[in-house]
Structure formats: structure tokens, C-alpha cells
Amino acid sequence: MRLWFAILALMAAPVLAQQSMPPAPYAYTQLEDPALEAEATELMETLRCLKCQSQSINDSDAPMAGDMRHQVRSRILAGESPDAIRSWLTQRYGDYVSYQPEVSSTTWPLFAIPLLLLLIVGGVLFTRLGKRRSDKGTE
């Protein structure tokens, strides 16, 4: 019987959360250790608030952003590395949640094109500026 109540309470919790449950403890509270907090902030700045338009979870008042901040801070406190938390979140919410694209079959042009751009820039500079020296005499 007691177990039943516990399960019922667990099921009711999300419903309450939709209404006016106070935000999770670490949503608006920093970690004690400044080094850990800096680590968390750095990570939170690069995670997208999925309910907002173009805001990181570090820049948003949305309840979901608060919950995600709580997740990030408590996992950092538990000793998880930022990279591990990021991959946990991307597994859960998809690549969309991370502002830091990783090289993959869908994102490789994001990295290949800048490299190509470097080559083009080098080429343009060489033809526009490099040649001048040789034909300076002809002027």
C-alpha cells in the first residue's frame, strides 16, 4: 500500500511541475566551488534552451532551462565531465541541444567549408598580392 502511494506521488510530480512547483534547487543557485561553477557556466552557455528561440539555457527564464541548469550543475557536482554531460544531453534531446556542432555525417560541411575557405583566401591573396612583385617592373 505504501509503495502504491509512492508510485502515485511520483506520477503526480510531473503534473505539479507543470503548474507552480518551485524550480529545481540548482536552477537559480550557483555551486559553492567557483571552479566547478565556472565549468558548469561554460557548458550551460553552449546548450540550447529547447523551448526558447535562440537562447542558451544560461540566458533563459523558461522553466525547462532552469531544470536543465539544475541537471548540469548537479552532474558537475557529482564529478561528471562537461563532455560526458553534453553527450548525455544530446543522446536525450538530439544534437539540436548543443550549440557546439561535432563532426559527423550531417555536419562535416560546417568544418570542411572553413578549411576550403582558408585555401581560397590563401589563393586569392597570392594571386592579388603575390603576383604584384614580379610584374612591378613592367609598370
Place this chain on the structure above:
Amino acid sequence: MIAELGLAALWLSAALSVLMMISGAMGLRDVASPHALYARPASVVQAFLAVLAFFLLLYAFAITDLSIKLVATNSHSAKPFIYKLTGTWGNHEGSMLLWVAVLALSGGLLGGLERRLPEKTMSATLMVQGFVALGFYAFMLLSSNPFERLPVPALEGGGLNPLLQDIGLAIHPPTLYVGYVGLSVAFSLAMGALITRQVTPDFAKVMRPWVLGAWVFLTFGITAGSYWAYYELGWGGWWFWDPVENASLMPWLAATALLHSVTVLAARDALRTWTIMLGVLAFSMSMLGTFLVRSGVLTSVHAFAVDPERGSFILGLLGLYIGGALVIFAMRAGSISEGKRFTVTSREGALVFNNVMLSAILAIVLLGTLYPLLTEAFDVRVSVGPPYFNPAGAIFAIPMFIVMAVGPLLRWKDDKPARIQFELALLAAVAIAIVALVAILGDYSVLAVLGLALSVALGIGALLPLKGRNIRRVPTATWGMIAAHFGVAVSLFGMASESAFTSEKLAAMAPGDSEVVADWNIQLESVDPVAGPNWTAIEARVLAARGDEEPTELGPQSRNFWSPPQPTSESALVTRWDGQLYVVVGDSAGIDANGNERWQIRVWWKPFVTFIWYGGLLIAFGGILSIIGRLQVDLKRRSAKAQGKARRADVEALSGDKPGSTAAPEPAE
């Protein structure tokens, strides 16, 4: 009646833009053609009518005419008057009307004032300007009519997004639009010069003030927008690499490159094809930005696919104008020689280098903005944010800042680096010293440290052109360059300092509690409800004291608007010369052990953050100085010419020739 008058004015100006186009084309075929006369007056009258249409809509918003659909959807009778006015452009149709009105106005100014170009080039330019205007008039009239009436007037309006109910909306969009659309003149002039093969220094001198003017407005608009987002969004961020922000940054990057290129063309008759290409690119980026913001493609690619009318219309215009320009460019580029030659180590060389860097940064921003939209169309959602833009942009920005510090010290055409070796050594020493100093002070990100070092070196480099010169003799335009370059250094310093040294404190505080942030002591006095014209709020009274000084009282608010219902944070700021204290009050955080209600308080101390916007203002001010300087020179030259002419006429009269018989026919101006 207002709405009908406005609509009629829009239709009439669309018709006049057709006249402008046809008459321009006639003038291009034959300058003496009697039909060529209409282009200039048509451009002026269509400008008048389009601006009139905009003011009529403004009036409809001012009196909250709820029989007009746009007013009913976006305004509310209980809104403060200033936000009723600014609400005119806080929505799709209204902001497009502002866009079109500015486009028409720039065309009118061009047709009415510009007398320095050969008539044939002018005809071609007005033809292009009319063609561009026609497309956007068609867009307004066919798919975004702002004057549409409701069958039955609404009882009350829907209200304006509370985030937009701020003085920022009065400043940011209009200035940005003037900049965006002012670039259309650069586009038309470039096309006109290309069509008539008149890519000359004289053409560049005509184009320069237009580019400078648009660029000043763009700079100011971006600066204002950044500060607005900073204080309004309540989390202290000032740049988010949001697609909408990128849409305004891209034309700015192109316009910056264009403005340097056109200066080289005017002074040295070099970089002809570059200037034309950048003229096309700058306005293309303006149109692309408009497409991104106005088509709804940013909210969701799928929403765009469901209701693609507006988006595809702008996309069609975009393809037509950019494609057309590129075709003409490809046909004519061969016939324009590149112009005068120069070496790597010359001022032109440095300018070319930085123009390439600016274009590369533009390409990175474009890629990072468009790529997520592209993948979303194939149902793969990725996010591209600061961790991508910052390092990828820095690859090109860092060499650019280095060359920018040195470039103005070089001579035109050819120079020996050995001549400026003292300056080079000084700048390098300063930069290295700062990197070392900051690295000793603490553990900061590489980009922030490099940014600090480069900003100081750049600041010194910007002032070095004054060395050994008589300050009073320095031309105004040179002061403009110095101010703008120094502004870039100031702004960069603010950005690097903010990202390296910000301290943050998030706390749940009951009245009477205090917290410490950097060297500030923050005390929460009380939290009380307050009410405004269309919102209610809780206001915290916070005392902030730095060290032992007298505390400053602050009143950050957490507002709830009721139409439409939406909460906003009104941050409270304390500005000091060396930074800003940023205080926000959030929701209730429950009851503490003593039974007092606690509130979420967020406080940041952001050292030198204000320099970001001071720098932006300095850059814009430099642009204004530069325009004034050019106008001074132009007026001086004109009065000298007039004097010369008068003197020659006197000489002729004295020598006894019959005046008039030998006089050449005066040009139309």
C-alpha cells in the same frame, strides 16, 4: 480613409517606379532622348508617396484605428503612446513598409541630389533603383498589404510583444533599415557604372558618401540592438550569434569591406572589380537578411514550407536581383581592367588583405547561419552557436586586427616595412606584454587574452598615424578613420574584458540579506508590487555599494504584461567608468527558515562591458567625420572650380571675344 489613401499612395509609387525604370532605360540607350527626363522626377515623387504611405500607417497606429487588420492584431488602446507609434514597425507588414519607404527615399535622394555622375550612368543607376523598388512594392501590395481592413472593426487590439515595448524598438529597427536599404543605392550605382563601363575614381567619389552613410546607420543600429538585447533579456548577454543578429552583421561586414575598397578606388584608381563585386554583395546580404527575418524560415523551416507565399516571394526577388547582378558582372567584368598596380607592402595591399579577411568572416557567418536551416529541411536539426562562430571567426579576425593596426601606417602603392620598424616593434611588444601579464593574472580563455592584447595594440596603432603631424592640419576624413579604428579597439577591449572578467552571483535572498559580487556589496531591502499602464510587477529595492562608498538604490522589476500575457525582466544597471553592475529580480524562491519570503536575485559585475557600445558609437562617429571631411573637400573643390570659371570668363571678356559664341553647351545639370 487613411488606409485607402495609404494603399493608393503605395500603388502610385509602384507605378512611378515603373516609369523610373523605363525612363532610365531610355536614357541609357540615348542620353538625349526626351523620355529620359522623367527618371529623376519619378524617383523623387515615388519617394514622397511611399513615405506618405508610411506616415499614414503611423497615424493609424497613433489613433489605434481598429478597423485596420494590422492595427487590430498588433496594437492595443491601453498601450503607452510611444509604443503605439513604434508598434507600427514591430510587425511584418509595418516593418516591410518602413523598409520600402526607406528604399524609395534613398532612390529619391539619389535622383534628386546626385549631380556629379555622367547622365548616362545616372540613367542606368535610376533604372536599376526603380527595378529594385518595383520588386519590393509588388511584394508589399501582393502579399503583405499593411492597410487591409477588417470586415467588422475589432473591439480591442491584440497588443504588442512586451519585449518590444521598449525605447529600443524606437531606435534599433529604423536605423538598421536605413543602413540595410541605403546599401541599395550602392548596389544601383555599382550596376549603373558596370553597365555603362564607368568604373572610375569619379564614380567612387560619388558612391563613397552613400556607402558611408548606410554604414554609419548600420553600425549604430547594430550597436543599439546589442545594448537593447543586453538590458532587456535579463541575463546580461550582448551577442548571441542568433540568426537575426547575424542577418544584420553580414551586411555590415560587406559594407565595411566595400567602404574601404571604394576609398582605394577613389584615391588610387585600383580595385575596380572588387568594388563592384562588394557593392553587389552588400545589398545582397541586406536582402538575404530581410528574407531570413521576414519569411518565417527562422522559426521553423517547416512552418515556412506550409505557408511559403511571403518567403518564396522574397526568395524570388533575391534570386532575380542577385542573379541578374552576377550575370551582368560576369558579362562586363572582363571589360573593366583591374586598375593601378601596387605591392604587398602598401596601404592598398593591407586593405586588400583585410577585405579578403572580412569576406571570409562573412562567409563563416553565412555558413553558420544557413547550414542549420538547410539540414532542418532534411529533418536533421543541428545548432550552431558561439563555440563554432567564435573560433572559426577568430581564424580570420586575428590576422585582420594585426594588419589593421599596421595598415594605416603604410604608404600608398609601395612601401618598405623597414620604414615603420619602430612602430611595428612597439605594437608587437605591447601585445606580447599584455598576453604575458594576463596569463600571469589568471586562467582565461585564449580568445579573451588575445582579444585584450590585440585591442590595446590596435588602439595604439589607430593613433599612430597622428605621429609627427600637426594636429590642426590633419584632415577631417583622417580623423574619421582614426576614430573608427580606435572605436574597433575600444569595442574589442570591452568584449574581451567582459568575457574574461565577469563575476556572477545567483542567490535566493530574503529582505535584509546581503551578498558580495566582485567588490560590490548587494543588499535586498524590500520587494513590493507595483503597477504600470499595461503591466503589473514586483519591484525589488536593492542597495548596491562598492567598497565603502554610499550605497546606490536600484529597482529591478519582474513584469507581467496582460495583453498579450507575458513576463519580462527589467534589469537595473549601475554604470561606472570601468564597468556595469547588472541586477535582476526573478520569481519567489520559497520561504526561508525564519518564515521570510525569499526572491531570486541575479547580479553581475561586468568590467568594461560598456566599452563594447562606446566603441560602436565611436565607429559610427568616425563614419560621420569621414562624410563631413569628404563633403568639405568636395565643396572646396567646387568653389575653386567656380572661381576658376569666373576668372576665365573675365579674361575672355577682357580679351574682347564675343561671349556665348564659343561656350560649349552646358550639361543638363
